[in-house]
Amino acid sequence: MGCEAALEATALNLPEGPLRRCSGCGQLLSAVDEARYQLTMQAFNAPDFNKPPPREVERRRLVARRRLKTVSQLLKKPAADTRVVDIGCSRGQFVGYASDAGYLAEGVEPAPEIAAAARKLGLNVRTGLLEEQRYADATFDAASLFEVVEHLREPLPLLRECARILKPGGVLMISTGNAASWTVATMGARWDYFHIEKDGGHVSFFNLRSIALLARRAGFAVERIETARVKFHEKSDVSGAAYTLGKIAAELLNLPARLAGRGHDMLAYLRRK
Ligand SMILES: [Zn+2]
Numbered sequence: 001m002g003c004e005a006a007l008e009a010t011a012l013n014l015p016e017g018p019l020r021r022c023s024g025c026g027q028l029l030s031a032v033d034e035a036r037y038q039l040t041m042q043a044f045n046a047p048d049f050n051k052p053p054p055r056e057v058e059r060r061r062l063v064a065r066r067r068l069k070t071v072s073q074l075l076k077k078p079a080a081d082t083r084v085v086d087i088g089c090s091r092g093q094f095v096g097y098a099s100d101a102g103y104l105a106e107g108v109e110p111a112p113e114i115a116a117a118a119r120k121l122g123l124n125v126r127t128g129l130l131e132e133q134r135y136a137d138a139t140f141d142a143a144s145l146f147e148v149v150e151h152l153r154e155p156l157p158l159l160r161e162c163a164r165i166l167k168p169g170g171v172l173m174i175s176t177g178n179a180a181s182w183t184v185a186t187m188g189a190r191w192d193y194f195h196i197e198k199d200g201g202h203v204s205f206f207n208l209r210s211i212a213l214l215a216r217r218a219g220f221a222v223e224r225i226e227t228a229r230v231k232f233h234e235k236s237d238v239s240g241a242a243y244t245l246g247k248i249a250a251e252l253l254n255l256p257a258r259l260a261g262r263g264h265d266m267l268a269y270l271r272r273k
Pocket of ligand 1 (some may be wrong): 003004005025
């Protein structure tokens, strides 16, 4: 996050070595080597990657609508006047939902096969990294980075590019995992999210403090950070009965986790200064 603080070892042991923690902000960093990282990132370029089953499509639409509503409330602007870009947009699902809801929506996606699949659906999606698009300063009212920043060892340049292409007062949404969650407190290194073999390309793990620090260093103010959901087992770890019990306990703790900022899904709304 640009802390220039020492990295210390943790007891979170993964196959590639223990996660290291920034003594400044608590960010956790993977010890995986570059070759392994690149290999696991290739999963994202398969044409069917991230293709949700039909029942999941409706749930994701509702999530997208809720997020867009918050953005509109923060911007105090109608959807039809709001230009939004989803960075790392994958198959363009959010771009499609936003367009359906009346926003001027487009996307950028580095994986060429997936970006092409999104265009085939009639969506305005460019191939490449954000930095390669050469958008003019202050082009957008809103931008989103959904499940992107955990793939980057150095997120600051991307965040600064987001600040540059947003209008002053524009809103950036970032979703990522929360390593300071009750999920991590109980599961530790058993959390699938830490495992690069299970969640391709995950190398950097945030908490509320580190994401706020990153935001400020990139020229944003924090409007709000929400967290949600806890779990205590991965399905593959335990017997059916233990998994069910853990799931019930997790359901009961959903609301307290949300209130305490200890859920493992994190969503930040940032405003460009
Ligand atoms: Zn740090």
